[in-house]
Amino acid sequence: MKKSKAFWGFLVLALVIYAVVQGMISGGMLDLYYQNILIQMCINIMLAVSLHIVIGITGQFSIGHAGFMAVGAYISAIATMKLGLPLIVAILLGAVISALAGLLVGIPTLRLKGDYLAIATLGFAEIIRIIFLNVEYVGGAAGMVVTNMTTWTYAFVGVVITILVIANFTNSRHGRGCISIREDEIAADAMGINTTYYKVVAFTIGSFFAGIAGAIYAHNFFIIQPTTFNFLKSFDILIYVVLGGLGSLSGSAIAAIFLTLVSAYLANFPETRMIIYSVVLIIVMLYRPTGLMGTKEITSLFKFGKKGGSKV
Amino acid sequence: MTEKKTLKRFASVFLASSLIVGALAGCSSSEEGTTTTTSGGSSSGSSDSSEVIKIGANLELSGAVASYGSSIGKGAELAVEEINAAGGIDGKQIELVKVDNKSENSEATNAAIKLATQDKVTAMIAPATSGNVIATAQIANQYKIPTVTASGTAPNVTENEDGSINDYVFRTCFIDPFQGIVAANFATELGAKNVAIYADNSSDYAKGLAASFKQQIEANGGKVVAEEAYVAKDVDFKSTLTNLKSKNPEFIFIPGYYEEVGLIVKQARELGIDVPLMGADGWDSPTLVELAGKDALNNTFITNHYSSQDPEETIQGFVKAFEGKFNESPNAFHALGYDTVYFIADAIKRAGSTDGEAIQKALAETTDLSLITGTFSVDEKHNPVKSATVLEYVDGNQKFNSKVNP
Numbered sequence: 001m002k003k004s005k006a007f008w009g010f011l012v013l014a015l016v017i018y019a020v021v022q023g024m025i026s027g028g029m030l031d032l033y034y035q036n037i038l039i040q041m042c043i044n045i046m047l048a049v050s051l052h053i054v055i056g057i058t059g060q061f062s063i064g065h066a067g068f069m070a071v072g073a074y075i076s077a078i079a080t081m082k083l084g085l086p087l088i089v090a091i092l093l094g095a096v097i098s099a100l101a102g103l104l105v106g107i108p109t110l111r112l113k114g115d116y117l118a119i120a121t122l123g124f125a126e127i128i129r130i131i132f133l134n135v136e137y138v139g140g141a142a143g144m145v146v147t148n149m150t151t152w153t154y155a156f157v158g159v160v161i162t163i164l165v166i167a168n169f170t171n172s173r174h175g176r177g178c179i180s181i182r183e184d185e186i187a188a189d190a191m192g193i194n195t196t197y198y199k200v201v202a203f204t205i206g207s208f209f210a211g212i213a214g215a216i217y218a219h220n221f222f223i224i225q226p227t228t229f230n231f232l233k234s235f236d237i238l239i240y241v242v243l244g245g246l247g248s249l250s251g252s253a254i255a256a257i258f259l260t261l262v263s264a265y266l267a268n269f270p271e272t273r274m275i276i277y278s279v280v281l282i283i284v285m286l287y288r289p290t291g292l293m294g295t296k297e298i299t300s301l302f303k304f305g306k307k308g309g310s311k312v
Numbered sequence: 313m314t315e316k317k318t319l320k321r322f323a324s325v326f327l328a329s330s331l332i333v334g335a336l337a338g339c340s341s342s343e344e345g346t347t348t349t350t351s352g353g354s355s356s357g358s359s360d361s362s363e364v365i366k367i368g369a370n371l372e373l374s375g376a377v378a379s380y381g382s383s384i385g386k387g388a389e390l391a392v393e394e395i396n397a398a399g400g401i402d403g404k405q406i407e408l409v410k411v412d413n414k415s416e417n418s419e420a421t422n423a424a425i426k427l428a429t430q431d432k433v434t435a436m437i438a439p440a441t442s443g444n445v446i447a448t449a450q451i452a453n454q455y456k457i458p459t460v461t462a463s464g465t466a467p468n469v470t471e472n473e474d475g476s477i478n479d480y481v482f483r484t485c486f487i488d489p490f491q492g493i494v495a496a497n498f499a500t501e502l503g504a505k506n507v508a509i510y511a512d513n514s515s516d517y518a519k520g521l522a523a524s525f526k527q528q529i530e531a532n533g534g535k536v537v538a539e540e541a542y543v544a545k546d547v548d549f550k551s552t553l554t555n556l557k558s559k560n561p562e563f564i565f566i567p568g569y570y571e572e573v574g575l576i577v578k579q580a581r582e583l584g585i586d587v588p589l590m591g592a593d594g595w596d597s598p599t600l601v602e603l604a605g606k607d608a609l610n611n612t613f614i615t616n617h618y619s620s621q622d623p624e625e626t627i628q629g630f631v632k633a634f635e636g637k638f639n640e641s642p643n644a645f646h647a648l649g650y651d652t653v654y655f656i657a658d659a660i661k662r663a664g665s666t667d668g669e670a671i672q673k674a675l676a677e678t679t680d681l682s683l684i685t686g687t688f689s690v691d692e693k694h695n696p697v698k699s700a701t702v703l704e705y706v707d708g709n710q711k712f713n714s715k716v717n718p
C-alpha cells in the first residue's frame with residue numbers, strides 16, 4: 001500500500017516536472033543552452049542510478065560503467081546511422097545489447113570480490129573501448145558522426161523509467177537479496193541466497209540502463225569517439241554515486257544534478273574550472289563523509305520519528 | 313538519541329532542498345537574463361555589438377590535449393591585443409570569450425551552445441582537435457556563427473561524409489593528407505626508395521597521414537617495405553622496431569604524437585636504426601627533445617605549419633612580439649591561433665558587418681591572405697591552400713629546412 005503510494009507519487013511528480021519544463025521550452029523560456037544542460041542532467045542521472053544498483057545496492061565495486069555506456073552509444077548509433085532504424089528502436093537495441101554485454105561480463109567476473117572485481121570491470125571497459133577503436137565500420141579513432149535526434153522528452157522519459165524500475169527492483173524480493181549481499185555476502189550465502197545470481201541480475205539491469213544513457217548521449221552530442229568512454233568517464237559516474245551517498249538512489253540522482261550544474265556553471269572560468277570542481281568534491285566529502293544523502297532516500301526524510309520506514 | 317536523528321534528518325532535508333531550490337533559482341534567474349536580451353530582438357543584439365565584436369574561443373584548456381588548446385588561446389590573445397591596439401576592426405574592439413571544453417566532445421558541444429546562445433558571439437574559434445570540432449559544427453551551422461579551427465586537420469571537419477560542406481566551418485591549418493604528401497615527396501627527394509611506416513593506430517590523424525604518405529610514395533615510384541602500428545600510451549617499441557630494422561628501410565615515416573614518438577626515436581637509435589625518420593606536426597613539442605634526447609633526434613624531419621626560424625620578416629616580428637608577451641618561443645599552435653584571429657578579423661572587415669552570413673561569405677572568398685603560417689586562399693571545401701614547412705632537428709633544435717608549396 002505504502003509502496004504503491006510512493007510509486008504514484010513519483011509518477012505524478014515526474015509528470016508535473018515534465019509539464020513545467022516542456023511548457024517553458026515551448027514558451028521559449030528555455031533556449032538550447034538550458035535544454036542541453038537538462039538533457040545532460042538526465043543522462044548523468046541515468047548513469048548514476050544505473051551504477052547505484054551495482055555499487056549502492058549490491059555492493060559490487062564496478063568501475064567499468066563507461067564500457068556499457070559505450071556499447072549503448074555505439075549500437076544505437078549504428079542502428080540509426082547505418083541501418084536507418086527509428087531512434088526509439090535504436091535506444092532499446094543499444095540497451096538490450098548493453099545488458100547482454102553486462103550478462104556476459106557479469107557471469108565470470110562477479111565471482112570475484114572487491115578490488116579484484118574492480119580491476120576486472122575496468123579491464124572490460126577498456127576492452128570495449130579498444131574494440132570500437134579498431135573497428136573501421138564505426139569510424140575507429142576518428143569516431144562516428146551521429147545526427148542529433150534526442151529531445152528533452154526522450155531523456156526525461158528515460159530517467160523516469162530508470163528510476164521507477166530500479167526503485168521497484170530495490171524494494172522487491174530480488175532487491176532485498178542484493179542488499180543482503182551488500183551487507184554480508186557470507187551470511188547471505190549461508191541463508192541460502194544465490195549470491196552470484198543476484199549479483200548478475202543487478203549488474204545486467206545496471207548495464208541495460210547505462211546502455212539507454214549511452215544511446216541518448218550518442219544522439220545528443222553529434223560525435224562519439226572511443227576516447228569519450230575511457231576510464232575517467234567511469235570515474236565520473238562513480239563520483240556521482242559516492243558523492244550522493246552509497247546506497248541512496250535519490251542521493252546519486254541529486255549528486256548527478258548537482259555536479260552537472262557545477263560543471264556547466266564553471267565553464268565560465270576556464271582557468272580554475274577543474275580546481276574548483278575538485279574543491280567542491282573535497283568539501284562535500286569532508287562535511288558529508290557518507291555522501292550527500294548517506295544511505296537515506298529523499299522520501300524517508302519526510303517520515304520523521306516513524307520507526308522502521310523503508311530505509312533503503 | 314531520536315532527537316539527534318531527527319535533527320540530522322532536518323539538516324539533510326534542508327541541504328537537499330536548498331540544493332534543488334538553488335539549482336532552480338540559478339536556472340531561472342540567468343534564464344530571465346537571457347530572455348530579456350532576446351526579447352530585445354536581434355536589432356538590439358547588433359546595436360550593442362557596435363562597441364565590441366565578441367569572438368568565442370572554444371578551446372581545450374584542460375584535459376588530455378590542454379597544451380594544444382592553451383597554445384592556440386595564447387596566440388589568439390596576442391592577435392586580439394594587436395588588433396585592438398591598432399584600433400580594432402573598423403573602430404570596434406575585439407573581445408575574446410574563452411571557454412574550456414576539457415578536451416571532451418560533449419563539453420565542446422556544450423561550450424559551443426553556450427557561446428552561441430549565452431555570449432552571442434560573432435564568430436568562434438573552434439577546438440584544436442578534429443573530433444571536438446565536429447562536435448561543434450552543427451551548432452555553428454544552426455546559429456550561423458562562422459567557426460574557424462586552428463588545428464583540426466581531419467578532412468571531415470569541413471566536409472561531411474556525404475560530400476556536403478559544413479557551411480560555417482573553416483580552418484587555418486592544412487589537412488592531414490597534405491602533410492603525408494609533403495613527407496613522401498621529401499623522402500623521394502632524399503633518394504629513399506624503400507620506406508617503412510610506423511603509425512599510431514589509435515589516432516585517426518596518424519592513420520590519415522600514413523595513408524596519404526603511402527599513396528604518394530608509391531606514386532613517386534617508391535616501395536613501402538614494412539607497415540607497423542603502435543597504440544597511444546605504449547612505452548616499449550623495441551620488438552616492432554627490430555622487426556622494422558630487418559626489412560632494411562631507407563626512411564621511416566612515423567606519424568603520431570610526441571609522447572610516443574620521443575620514445576620510438578630513442579629506442580630506434582639504440583637499436584642502431586640510423587636512417588632518416590620523419591613525422592608531422594604532432595611531433596612539435598619541447599617534450600619530444602626531452603624524451604628522445606638531442607643526439608637521437610639528429611637526422612629526423614617533420615613537416616610543420618611554420619618555423620620560428622623562418623627568416624621572413626613578418627614571422628620574425630611575430631616571434632619577437634610573442635616572446636615579449638609570454639616569455640617563450642612560439643610553436644606552431646601559437647602561430648595558428650594567432651593566424652586564426654587575423655583570418656576571422658580580415659573576413660569581418662571585408663564583410664563590413666557582424667552578420668554571420670556576410671562573414672561566412674567573406675571567409676569563403678578569402679584569397680592570398682598573408683599570415684604567419686603562410687599565404688593562403690580558401691578552396692571550395694573550406695580548406696586553406698597554403699605551404700608547409702619542413703624542419704630538421706639538429707642537436708635538439710628545429711632547423712628550417714625548406715618550404716613546400718601545394
